[in-house]
Amino acid sequence: MKKMLMIIAVIVVGTGLLLLSGAKKTASAQESLPPDPSSLEVLGKLMFFDPALSINGAQSCASCHDPQTGFTGPDSLVNFTDAIYGGALAEHYGNRKPPTAAYASESPELGYDEGKTTWFGGMFWDGRATGWTLHDPLAEQAQGPFLNPLEQAIPNEQILCVKVKQAEYSSLFTTVWGTGSLNCAKDSLGVYERIGRSIAAYEHSTEVNPFTSKFDLFWENATLGGKDVTKIRCGTMSGGMGGGMDGGGMGAMCAPKDADGTISPESWQSYRNLGLNNMELQGLAIFNDPTRANCAFCHSLAPGENGYPLFTDFSFHNLGIPKNPDNPFYEMPEAWNPDGADWVDTGLGGYLMSAGFSPEVYNVEEGKFKTPSLRNVDLRPADDFVKAYTHNGYFKSLQEIIIFYAWRGLVMNGGLGMGGSGMDGCVNGGMGGGGMGGGGMVGGITPEMMCSPDLFPAPEVNRNLTPMNHFNIMSDTMKIESFLKTLSDGYVAP
Numbered sequence: 450m451k452k453m454l455m456i457i458a459v460i461v462v463g464t465g466l467l468l469l470s471g472a473k474k475t476a477s478a479q480e481s482l483p484p485d486p487s488s489l490e491v492l493g494k495l496m497f498f499d500p501a502l503s504i505n506g507a508q509s510c511a512s513c514h515d516p517q518t519g520f521t522g523p524d525s526l527v528n529f530t531d532a533i534y535g536g537a538l539a540e541h542y543g544n545r546k547p548p549t550a551a552y553a554s555e556s557p558e559l560g561y562d563e564g565k566t567t568w569f570g571g572m573f574w575d576g577r578a579t580g581w582t583l584h585d586p587l588a589e590q591a592q593g594p595f596l597n598p599l600e601q602a603i604p605n606e607q608i609l610c611v612k613v614k615q616a617e618y619s620s621l622f623t624t625v626w627g628t629g630s631l632n633c634a635k636d637s638l639g640v641y642e643r644i645g646r647s648i649a650a651y652e653h654s655t656e657v658n659p660f661t662s663k664f665d666l667f668w669e670n671a672t673l674g675g676k677d678v679t680k681i682r683c684g685t686m687s688g689g690m691g692g693g694m695d696g697g698g699m700g701a702m703c704a705p706k707d708a709d710g711t712i713s714p715e716s717w718q719s720y721r722n723l724g725l726n727n728m729e730l731q732g733l734a735i736f737n738d739p740t741r742a743n744c745a746f747c748h749s750l751a752p753g754e755n756g757y758p759l760f761t762d763f764s765f766h767n768l769g770i771p772k773n774p775d776n777p778f779y780e781m782p783e784a785w786n787p788d789g790a791d792w793v794d795t796g797l798g799g800y801l802m803s804a805g806f807s808p809e810v811y812n813v814e815e816g817k818f819k820t821p822s823l824r825n826v827d828l829r830p831a832d833d834f835v836k837a838y839t840h841n842g843y844f845k846s847l848q849e850i851i852i853f854y855a856w857r858g859l860v861m862n863g864g865l866g867m868g869g870s871g872m873d874g875c876v877n878g879g880m881g882g883g884g885m886g887g888g889g890m891v892g893g894i895t896p897e898m899m900c901s902p903d904l905f906p907a908p909e910v911n912r913n914l915t916p917m918n919h920f921n922i923m924s925d926t927m928k929i930e931s932f933l934k935t936l937s938d939g940y941v942a943p
Contacts, residue, residue: 765818
């Protein structure tokens with residue numbers, strides 16, 4: 450069982466941390482769930498898609514969290530340019546891209562795991578919807594945008610209550626929550642709580658979390674066949690692809706066999722004919738293998754409450770993401786951004802500082818952001834639709850961010866996990882013996898470019914960096930990308 454850091458309880462009692470974090474003690478709502486949870490989900494959905502629940506009727510929750518894109522940003526042009534969505538009021542911008550609202554319901558309350566020495570849980574990129582007030586981080590997150598002046602910009606809870614009372618679904622609200630549950634004059638805080646819980650119920654629903662991807666079908670087939678997908682890896686046979694493009698070691702190929710020539714039950718070859726093709730299986734193996742990309746270290750394959758992986762560990766990491774120079778928040782007025790162009794997004798550390806924690810606590814968390822679920826990471830309404838990735842939307846394609854991860858593991862951490870120069874054969878900033886065999890490129894990146902410390906800009910917060918494995922850009926990038934495309938919901942088997 451995870452141990453909670455005692456400092457949380459001390460500060461909550463001693464200094465009113467919940468008030469510091471922006472939460473308010475609400476009037477008591479009905480303690481028990483409504484008798485018909487499906488009606489609660491319907492109510493939450495109606496509010497989720499209602500643009501009238503903004504200051505000027507211009508923005509709903511779905512304006513930034515659209516089902517067609519996996520409940521994240523729905524505008525290809527915005528994603529391709531600054532990636533930061535404007536609020537209901539013109540020229541009002543927040544500071545981060547919209548995270549997905551799907552597959553988030555299992556996130557625990559914000560806490561600290563002493564064994565792993567890491568924070569976990571909460572909602573938003575920085576965890577500030579802690580769950581410490583409503584004991585449901587998703588409900589607290591759902592409340593936030595309504596009163597945020599840079600998002601839906603409603604001045605206070607009472608005006609939000611009036612807007613709900615004027616909506617066509619107001620009678621459903623009182624049916625679900627009971628007579629007197631929409632009393633704006635005497636219980637606006639209680640109504641605010643019920644709004645958050647209603648939207649969270651919709652975000653908990655199977656409509657938002659259907660588990661209908663190609664991967665889910667593969668997972669079901671593997672489970673029925675008695676195979677543990679969490680163990681899948683590449684074989685250890687060296688060489689591969691005619692002598693090895695990596696300058697020794699494991700070889701560029703995700704080998705099907707181990708060094709002794711046998712096919713291990715954990716080798717990707719043992720998972721064939723279960724729903725994924727060879728390319729996708731090798732991508733999953735590279736994704737999961739601790740000696741290769743090891744993406745599953747953060748984007749965990751451990752099954753959640755529904756029996757399927759959520760592809761997140763709910764914890765916080767600094768991956769060395771560069772600043773997004775096109776972020777319009779840099780030009781926001783001093784009232785919202787007193788630092789102007791010098792503003793630095795410190796993520797979890799910044800939240801913990803604002804919440805009253807000591808420097809010893811928040812300094813080591815600066816630059817860390819919550820691990821997002823990878824479900825629907827490639828879901829898009831059209832092939833040419835652009836999606837943006839990471840908390841600030843710096844990356845504009847899966848291929849680009851995969852290449853960044855490979856480069857970060859090689860150049861910034863010396864090829865951690867790969868033994869010395871890494872799999873691309875870089876020695877002192879150049880191509881070493883063996884290398885990758887010369888020519889070829891992936892995503893416009895050549896092997897020589899991968900060895901350059903200037904391929905990507907410096908991290909926005911160049912401390913508290915998470916160690917990352919290097920993996921081969923030439924052989925692994927497209928395989929990982931192919932696997933990630935299997936995580937899109939709505940798959941229909943041929």
